[in-house]
Amino acid sequence: MSTTLPDPTAPSVTVDSPVHTRRNPWLPPLVALTGVVALGDVVFMALIPSLIPPLAAGVVLTLVGVTLVRRRPRAAIVVLGLTSAVLLLAGLAFLSSHLAHPGSPIDFLHAVLAIVGRALAVIAAVGAWRGAGASSARRLAAATLGLAGLAVAVSGVSTLLTDGQSVRDGDITVTITGSQFPDVVVVEQGQTLHLDNQDLFRHTFTVPDSSLDVDLPAATAARVTVDLPAGSYGVICDIAGHEHMTAVLEVR
Ligand SMILES: [Cu+2]
Structure with missing residues (x-):
């Protein structure tokens, strides 16, 4: 060897x-x-x-x-x-x-x-x-x-x-699409908003420093009753990168 x-x-x-x-x-x-x-x-x-x-x-x-x-x-x-x-x-x-x-x-x-x-x-x-x-x-x-x-x-x-809530009679419909809110949302005190997120990403409908803060997963809708005192409020989407999403909420 x-x-x-x-x-x-x-x-x-x-x-x-x-x-x-x-x-x-x-x-x-x-x-x-x-x-x-x-x-x-x-x-x-x-x-x-x-x-x-x-x-x-x-x-x-x-x-x-x-x-x-x-x-x-x-x-x-x-x-x-x-x-x-x-x-x-x-x-x-x-x-x-x-x-x-x-x-x-x-x-x-x-x-x-x-x-x-x-x-x-x-x-x-x-x-x-x-x-x-x-x-x-x-x-x-x-x-x-x-x-x-x-x-x-x-x-x-x-x-x-993910389940959405469907619209009912008397609701004010707010459509969120293309990462845009409507410019102005007008609602009577005690009336209900039907927030319809048609995007494939999550948004929120938030009035800062108030109880109005709704989480909206993609392609879902939620109903929320507005109990804020009459007045004009700024609405934001509280998600990083969505700072451009703003609206005015008029409560009468
Ligand atoms: Cu958003």
Whole structure:
């Protein structure tokens, strides 16, 4: 039985560290995750429609990171990883309220993308930085697909189960569509509003510092009796990014 020993005179072969090349198995999931999250942010802002500065900055930084992947993979990992981490931490507070409302498919799916997608992107960035193995990158990809499927299922079922209240005689109908309230809503004291949210995202019908604060999941309607003293009130939608939604409520 013979043993082959390495030939010390053979020329040594320099193998690039995988971190420095496009062969790093974590780069494709990192680019895919950050790309899908950024696309989700663009679609979300277009639908509201409202420019949310931190999300817009994240989209720009993601584009920068993706263009760096080919020539400066390490810089790309840092840009994409840090962008995901900062926006994940900054967004957790208000996105979690959207996660609690799976009946609003767009808000819910965007929150899932923004939280889960960014968390997975941070994991992918760490994996890419450390040059971890391909099998764990594949597991991450499979987990991502599984979570996305679960989110779509939860949102779909919740939307089907969300019940609206139907309009009754004497109600004042307020239609909310395209993230717009009517400019002015006139109501008699003690009369009931029928608030019909026709959008695929959640809104509220809120008179600040009063008891009038109605949560309106996507494509649902709610009835609320107005017990405010006669007068003119400002109405807002109390959801981050919906600051442009205002109306005047005249109580007579
Ligand atoms: Cu709104």
